[in-house]
Amino acid sequence: MTSQPDTGSRILKIFPIILIFPAVALVVFLVIFPLIWALGLSFYSYNVLRGEPPIFVGVENYYRLLNSLDVWRRFVLTGQFVFYSVSIEFLLGFGLAHLFYNQFRGRRLAITLVTTPLLVAPVAVGIFHRYLFDATFGIYSYIAQLLTGQSVRILSQHPMFAIVFMDVWQWSPFMMLFILAGLEAIPKHMLESSEIDRLSPLAKFRYIVWPTIKPLVALALLFRTMDAFRTFDTIFTLTGGGPGTATEVLSIQIYRTAFQFFRTGEATALAFIFLVIILLLTNIYLRLARRE
Amino acid sequence: MTKVEIRGLRKSYGAVEALKGLDLVVESGALVALLGPTGAGKTTTLKCIAGVEKPDSGDILFNGESILGIPAWRRNVAMFFQTYALYPHLSVYHNIAYPLREQKMSKDEIDRVVKSVAKKLRISHLLDRKEPSTLSGGEMQRVALARTLVRNPLVFLLDEPISNLDAKLREEMRTEFKRLHRELKQTIIYATPDYLEAFAVAEKVAVIKDGVILQYDTPINLLKRPKNRFVATFIGSPTINLLRGVVRRGARGWEFSTSGLRLELVSVGGAFSKIYDGLEVELAVRPHDIILGEQQNGNTFKAKVLAAERLGHETIITLSLGEVELKTVSKGMRLYKYGDEVSISIPGDRVILFDVSNGEAIH
Amino acid sequence: MANLQNNRRGRRKILRTVLIYFATIIAVIFFIFPIYWLIATSLKTRAQAFSTPPLFVWEPTVRNFIDIFLKRQTEIEAITGQELELATGAETFFYNSFIVTFSSIAIATVIGVLAAYSFSRYQPHGTNTLMFFILSTRMLPAIVVAIPIYFFYRSLGLYNTHIGLVLLYTMFNLPFAVWMMKSFFDEVPRDIEQAALVDGSNPIKVFYKIALPQVLVGLGATIGFLIINVWNEFLFALLLTERATRTVPVMIAGTRGEVGINWGLIAAIETLYILPALVLIFVLQRFLLRGMTFGTVRGAK
Numbered sequence: 010m011t012s013q014p015d016t017g018s019r020i021l022k023i024f025p026i027i028l029i030f031p032a033v034a035l036v037v038f039l040v041i042f043p044l045i046w047a048l049g050l051s052f053y054s055y056n057v058l059r060g061e062p063p064i065f066v067g068v069e070n071y072y073r074l075l076n077s078l079d080v081w082r083r084f085v086l087t088g089q090f091v092f093y094s095v096s097i098e099f100l101l102g103f104g105l106a107h108l109f110y111n112q113f114r115g116r117r118l119a120i121t122l123v124t125t126p127l128l129v130a131p132v133a134v135g136i137f138h139r140y141l142f143d144a145t146f147g148i149y150s151y152i153a154q155l156l157t158g159q160s161v162r163i164l165s166q167h168p169m170f171a172i173v174f175m176d177v178w179q180w181s182p183f184m185m186l187f188i189l190a191g192l193e194a195i196p197k198h199m200l201e202s203s204e205i206d207r208l209s210p211l212a213k214f215r216y217i218v219w220p221t222i223k224p225l226v227a228l229a230l231l232f233r234t235m236d237a238f239r240t241f242d243t244i245f246t247l248t249g250g251g252p253g254t255a256t257e258v259l260s261i262q263i264y265r266t267a268f269q270f271f272r273t274g275e276a277t278a279l280a281f282i283f284l285v286i287i288l289l290l291t292n293i294y295l296r297l298a299r300r301e
Numbered sequence: 302m303t304k305v306e307i308r309g310l311r312k313s314y315g316a317v318e319a320l321k322g323l324d325l326v327v328e329s330g331a332l333v334a335l336l337g338p339t340g341a342g343k344t345t346t347l348k349c350i351a352g353v354e355k356p357d358s359g360d361i362l363f364n365g366e367s368i369l370g371i372p373a374w375r376r377n378v379a380m381f382f383q384t385y386a387l388y389p390h391l392s393v394y395h396n397i398a399y400p401l402r403e404q405k406m407s408k409d410e411i412d413r414v415v416k417s418v419a420k421k422l423r424i425s426h427l428l429d430r431k432e433p434s435t436l437s438g439g440e441m442q443r444v445a446l447a448r449t450l451v452r453n454p455l456v457f458l459l460d461e462p463i464s465n466l467d468a469k470l471r472e473e474m475r476t477e478f479k480r481l482h483r484e485l486k487q488t489i490i491y492a493t494p495d496y497l498e499a500f501a502v503a504e505k506v507a508v509i510k511d512g513v514i515l516q517y518d519t520p521i522n523l524l525k526r527p528k529n530r531f532v533a534t535f536i537g538s539p540t541i542n543l544l545r546g547v548v549r550r551g552a553r554g555w556e557f558s559t560s561g562l563r564l565e566l567v568s569v570g571g572a573f574s575k576i577y578d579g580l581e582v583e584l585a586v587r588p589h590d591i592i593l594g595e596q597q598n599g600n601t602f603k604a605k606v607l608a609a610e611r612l613g614h615e616t617i618i619t620l621s622l623g624e625v626e627l628k629t630v631s632k633g634m635r636l637y638k639y640g641d642e643v644s645i646s647i648p649g650d651r652v653i654l655f656d657v658s659n660g661e662a663i664h
Numbered sequence: 665m666a667n668l669q670n671n672r673r674g675r676r677k678i679l680r681t682v683l684i685y686f687a688t689i690i691a692v693i694f695f696i697f698p699i700y701w702l703i704a705t706s707l708k709t710r711a712q713a714f715s716t717p718p719l720f721v722w723e724p725t726v727r728n729f730i731d732i733f734l735k736r737q738t739e740i741e742a743i744t745g746q747e748l749e750l751a752t753g754a755e756t757f758f759y760n761s762f763i764v765t766f767s768s769i770a771i772a773t774v775i776g777v778l779a780a781y782s783f784s785r786y787q788p789h790g791t792n793t794l795m796f797f798i799l800s801t802r803m804l805p806a807i808v809v810a811i812p813i814y815f816f817y818r819s820l821g822l823y824n825t826h827i828g829l830v831l832l833y834t835m836f837n838l839p840f841a842v843w844m845m846k847s848f849f850d851e852v853p854r855d856i857e858q859a860a861l862v863d864g865s866n867p868i869k870v871f872y873k874i875a876l877p878q879v880l881v882g883l884g885a886t887i888g889f890l891i892i893n894v895w896n897e898f899l900f901a902l903l904l905t906e907r908a909t910r911t912v913p914v915m916i917a918g919t920r921g922e923v924g925i926n927w928g929l930i931a932a933i934e935t936l937y938i939l940p941a942l943v944l945i946f947v948l949q950r951f952l953l954r955g956m957t958f959g960t961v962r963g964a965k
Contacts, residue, residue, distance in 0.1 A: 033794075038835075040809060043809045047809070116688075123691055123692060125696065128945050130896035130913055131898060132917050137931070140930075178695065241806070242913075263811075273815075283807075284804075351858070372861075373861040374867075378862060380862045388859075400864055403869075448859075
């Protein structure tokens with residue numbers, strides 16, 4: 010047995026680096042580089058349609074955006090959408106998780122069915138909700154009419170309701186999955202001893218259930234809030250931001266500024282404001298979750 | 302036949318030092334047991350020899366040549382994993398045949414070897430089983446053993462090969478290993494946390510703790526002449542008696558004294574080394590070495606029976622000598638009860654002294 | 665007395681069961697109804713789809729599914745009242761979606777599986793940092809990078825090409841592939857691979873003969889998850905494609921406008937479009953959800 014130079018294990022040491030390289034290169038090419046480029050552009054006034062070279066304007070784009078009442082209205086609008094959607098999804102998900110925490114026949118099938126909306130293409134969801142909400146032949150409008158006794162034009166009269174409803178339909182199961190995972194992680198013996206100690210349901214929740222599910226709830230809220238902030242496909246296809254700008258959340262506003270009005274510099278500045286908000290929110294969330 | 306030498310082996314996992322300069326020489330064709338508690342570094346040592354873990358420093362030699370440059374798959378070492386590590390997606394037959402197929406052995410030859418090993422380990426009836434995960438613990442263990450034994454390697458490494466079996470099967474397997482070793486005449490390193498198992502299978506036992514070998518010796522020497530307090534307490538059942546006290550120079554030589562007890566010491570080797578008046582020591586004496594009844598040239602004491610556990614062919618008696626508690630073992634069924642007065646004698650040449658400051662034995 | 669108590673307890677248990685089933689049925693109806701209604705509408709004629717009040721009982725027809733592929737551009741435009749940009753039938757869009765999905769997933773899976781394995785086994789320096797980075801790209805709003813990428817693609821000639829979309833989707837899905845596959849590889853006991861090394865297999869053989877066969881289900885789930893991701897992607901497809909490379913979601917989104925849409929036809933296209941996802945969720949539900957929730961949810965037992 011001679012100790013020959015071992016090329017095999019030397020290759021293995023470089024192996025991971027070779028493998029990770031394309032991944033990292035792609036990320037740099039398609040995320041980091043564009044981000045830096047966009048940051049640069051946000052200090053220019055640039056309109057593709059005008060066909061002029063970009064003009065450096067410093068922070069003017071940011072200044073103008075942050076002083077625009079219109080932009081602030083979109084912030085509020087987006088915030089409302091996120092708040093309504095995420096809180097309803099949390100409540101609904103919480104209830105569903107407790108429901109499916111019970112063992113019963115057909116439970117697996119029910120979970121599969123309930124989580125189906127998660128995988129349906131957002132574009133299909135948006136377009137089809139237009140049919141469901143259609144004032145004349147939409148079944149949701151029909152149900153609303155049966156309930157209220159008068160014809161309701163949901164999309165034009167209550168557009169915010171429509172987009173929140175659609176988001177709740179698609180994403181409540183996501184919340185449910187996290188909370189259910191939390192519930193299933195509660196040690197059985199703790200539940201049993203709480204029964205022996207005759208803890209009130211409220212005390213049981215406060216001292217046994219909540220501490221276990223808290224980290225998962227925090228994570229689910231983080232994911233959902235971020236996703237709700239970025240929502241584009243569904244709202245874009247359901248209302249297109251309308252009627253007027255009634256449902257024009259930030260992501261749609263950025264899209265319109267960039268690709269309908271071609272005010273590229275301004276759009277990138279808005280995109281960066283948007284990014285900063287999201288980073289701040291993530292940070293606040295993570296800090297809250299850690300302090301608890 | 303391979304002589305295995307390990308020199309100053311070190312291995313850390315992050316901040317945890319698993320091996321702290323381990324030295325061991327296993328003579329060609331010997332069966333050596335690596336004995337130590339969980340987390341002592343047994344598995345890490347074996348994995349370093351097998352080549353699946355890379356030591357941070359030190360060297361491993363087979364017949365005088367370093368093997369560290371040879372990757373695991375070319376080292377020609379067979380290893381039994383404590384976790385069995387059966388390939389879950391292969392049938393029992395293909396699990397056992399796996400190493401042979403990797404050696405490019407012919408199909409007929411593989412079939413012959415697998416079947417003969419399976420027969421030896423009495424698992425022929427399991428060969429067709431598709432999913433090894435459906436086997437019982439004992440069956441998995443024998444399949445894993447078969448996969449190890451089909452090979453003809455330079456060294457066999459066995460990591461707790463029978464520790465998960467029930468007592469009866471374990472006894473059977475101990476004898477089996479001795480027989481296998483006789484037949485194979487191969488170098489075997491056998492890791493176990495059970496001293497009885499180590500003593501039963503191995504000619505020499507290396508006691509390992511915290512990543513170093515504390516003592517590498519024959520079973521009888523480990524029992525009679527432990528080098529330090531850990532070896533003395535880890536080996537033997539019931540556990541060795543330990544009394545804390547001071548060494549004094551008495552009229553007839555060295556004496557050990559503790560509250561209400563004085564013992565004359567006799568050095569086995571003639572004279573004690575590293576001993577002085579007033580040295581704080583722990584005196585250790587094996588329960589089996591304490592003799593019930595008076596003895597002519599022993600240190601005889603009166604003691605009170607605290608408890609007697611009758612195990613059938615022997616009885617473990619817990620005694621109190623003033624403030625000191627001792628255990629002794631006596632042959633047969635002894636019908637003592639609480640409070641009985643007995644005489645015991647502790648032969649001065651059977652006691653071991655440990656320096657309190659470092660736990661080293663004073664011989 | 666004891667009997668009476670038993671009786672009461674028994675009755676309470678029955679009531680509880682009834683309540684659970686009642687709630688479950690309500691929940692299932694709420695979440696499944698829009699999908700049912702979509703499929704139902706795809707089986708209605710134009711007139712039936714436009715009926716008020718909505719039709720719950722009708723004679724199903726597969727006419728719409730035939731029309732999707734057979735009607736030529738002008739006819740479909742006439743039917744939908746839309747400029748659908750249909751060069752031929754809908755098959756072009758399905759073909760584009762298929763090509764882009766298949767290619768990007770093939771690349772992302774191969775690179776992702778290998779990278780995940782080396783992350784899991786060799787843990788090169790900075791593994792944790794990189795994994796965190798991968799997680800954080802999930803937080804990045806697509807619209808933020810969409811603007812620069814749009815201009816890059818135009819100037820690099822990647823605009824309106826299959827390769828451009830494939831590249832983009834590969835990159836967006838690589839993190840998911842790595843993340844999911846790593847979680848599956850992490851579950852394969854190391855001892856099994858070490859045993860194979862000792863038994864004479866080199867690491868490359870260990871990878872494909874020992875490790876890979878044990879994560880096949882996970883691999884299926886990862887591929888399934890990526891398929892849904894790419895298949896459903898809209899924003900970049902909208903920005904970076906024109907007629908020749910347009911994918912299904914962009915085509916569906918193009919069917920806007922208030923009057924005269926043939927909802928039966930659109931529902932048929934949508935049904936075909938979401939079908940892969942529906943099939944996948946029934947086959948791989950437990951494992952897909954692991955991807956969605958970044959491994960937090962192992963799937964209900």
